Amino acid sequence: MTAILYFLSILLGALGALMLPTALVAISAGDMALAEGFLLTSGLTGFLSGGVYFALRGQNKELANAQTFLLCVVTWFGLPLAAAFPFMLSGELSGIDSLFEATSGLTTTGSTMFRTLAEVPTAIVFWRAILQWFGGFLTLLSFILILSPSGVGGLPDRQAGLMERNLGDDTGRIFFVVRQIGAAYCFFTLSLAWLLIISGLGAFDAICLAFSTLSTGGFMPIDGTIAAYDNRLAEFFIAIGMIIGATSILWHRMAVRGKVQLLVEHRESYALLGLVLALGLLYSIVLFQLAGSASVLPPSSALRQGFFTAISLISTTGVELRHADVTVLPGILVVCIALIGATPFSTAGGLKLYRIGAMTVQATREIGRLIYPHSIRGGRFGRTSYTMQLMKAIWASFLLSMIFIAIVAGIVTYDIGHFDGGLIAAVSNFSNIGPLYSSGWTQTNEWPAYADMGLAVKYALIVTMILGRIEIIVVLGALNVNFWRR
Template sequence: MTAIFYFLSIILGFLGSLMLPTALIAISAGHSDLAEEFLLTAGLTGFLSGGVFFALRGQEKELVNAQTYLLCILVWIGLPFVAAFPFVISGQLSGINALFEAVSGLTTTGASMFRTLEEVPTAIIFWRSILQWFGGFLTLLTFLLILAPNGVGGLPNRHIGMMERAFGEESGRTFYVARQVGGAYAILTLILAWLLILSGIPPFEAMCLAFSTLSTGGFMPIDGTLASYDNRWAEFLIALGMIAGATSIFWHRMAVRGKLQMLTEHRESYYLFGLMAGLGLLYSVTLFRLAGSASVLPPLSALRQGFFTAVSLVSTAGFEIRHADVTVLPGLLVACLALIGATPFSTAGGLKLYRIGAMLMQAGREVGRLIYPHSIRGGRFGKTEYTIQLMKSIWASFLLSILLVIVVAVVLSHDIGHFDGALFAAISAFSNIGPLYSAGWNATNAWPDYYQLSLISKYALIITMIFGRFEIIVLLGAININFWRR
């Protein structure tokens, strides 16, 4: 347990340090009382995390067996309570609403309890955005250090050595990976923010958009959609940022290092690009057809809106150029695409293309076995060979995820009053694409907003958002006594 509390104190301290720039934002906006509250919370968090860190600094810090699972659970369940505190002390949200907002931020879901941002202090808006950015970083670390090394849900681990090859000491692996990922993640965010400022977006809003884009979160710093800026370059940059957030960090690393052979073998990213392109074309044609004429929606505008909507949906970011663009396609198709998500080792949510590709490949093999019973054929996805054990893990993860979505949808259906609305809310929470539920599917506004849901529904969505990030199998492993004994 010593290692668990040690690493937990570091993560808690990092979260507390994010309150310092938020306090500076409050001071610059003239909200001195709010700045004092952020500084006080940061001080208390730093005192607690620092005390634990220095007390355990000389102790054994190797995580074994289910300890990594327990650390993952404590991080994703415990941090939101600390992150929710600023919402409470500022008086903007209270109780369960503040916890919902914090969980939505850290899990990069983007579902909000705020009715409008017009009266919300800039520091709180910044805090929401930086929570999403930090949540995206935690998501990457969760994949790299816990889920993939343990083979959770059949996630691939063939490229993890790229993050560790330059560092031989096993005890420092966690810090080395965190520095590598965190450095690249921060640099990309700063570059995107700088480019957005050059495109004409105000600096504060550009930084908030950069936080939400790279994390594929979807929180907007203003009311409305991106159309409020009327900035084509900003829309293009945000689309590129969402693509970067939805693709694997290993693909980025191989591209930077010029490893062309490995780039061609990493097929998930190319399937992702193909899916975005095909879906974007479908959205563009549908939007143009619904507009009726080129005078209402010019072809280039239809292409711009269509491809942006496709990228936003597949990356599970949830940004919109025009409200309800995502709803022009059949709801079942959109729900399935949102449930699939993007690639592993990205900040995007969903089941991941890797798993869907594995299940489709296995289905093809089984059909081929029916036609040619005595044939021997392997199954590969790039360099990855799909074994029976791997497929068992993938199918188990898929089944548990679908069961979770169905159970949550049933729970929500009584409150929402429509099963289709409950299903969209459950999928939006699990795939961490909260704005999807609020995209305007129901013209009569019969679906309640997030802040109008009952207490039970809010708790159900909070649990679903968290499970969407650390996998249900992790919880089952952490509470399995036999797993601890081994």
């Protein structure tokens, strides 16, 4: 437990540090009471995390697999508790609603308890955005340092000389990974924010949108959609940012280092781009047909809206160019794409294209085996070798996810009285694309907003958002009684 508390104190301290720039935003807006709340919470968080850090600094930091899982679980369930305090201090949300909002931000889900942002303090809007950004960074670290090295759910083990298999073997190497990933993440965020400012957006909105875009989160700094800015260049930069957030950070690193062969073999990123192209064209065609004529919706506008919608859906961001564009395709197709998500080692949610690709390869092999029973076939997808152990892990993760989604969908359906709404709410929050639930479906007016749902449903969706991030099997591993008994 010593190592778990040590690393948790560092993450808690980082969260407290993020409250300092938020306090500056409150001061600049003239909200001194809220600024004092942020400073007080930051001070208490820093005092607690600093005390634990220095008390355990010289202690042994070895972590076994189950302990790394427990660290992951404690981090994702514990940090939202601290992140919820500013929402409570602002007086805008109740306790459970504050926890829901904080969890939604850290998991980059984008489900919100706010009905409108018109009266919400600027500092709270900024806090939501920076929580998403920090949550995206935590997602990358979870994949690289814990989930992938442990092979959780059949995730690929692609460390490329950067990652450490055992979180506790060499703390210096771990911090090296954090610096490498953090530097790239900050570079992309600052670059996007600068491009949005150049395009004509205000500095505050540009920064908040950069935070939300790179983390593939769904929080907007304003009410409405991206079209409210009436800025085509900004729309283009946001779309590019969502693609960067949805593709593997290891793929980006290979591109920077000029490893052409590894870039070619990284199938998921190219599959994602191909899916964006196909779905973007499909959305564009349907939107143009629904418009009825080129005078109502010119082909160029249909293409712009179609591709933006496709990118937002596949990346599990959830921001919209025009309200309800995502719903013009059949609901089952939209739900399936949202459930699949994007690539591993990205900030996007969902089951990941890697797993769907692996299951497709296995299905193809089994069909081939029926036709040619004695044939010998290679088993690879991308750079990863096909093994039955790997496929068992992938199918186990898929089955657990489906069972969990069915349970949550039942809970939500019982509360709101609509199965479609219950299913979409469950999938939206599990795939961390919360705005999908309120995207203008035919019965949206009959579905209650997140703020109107019952207490049990809110707790269920909080757990759903977190398990969508850390994998259900991680929780089972952390709760392994036999390991802790030994």
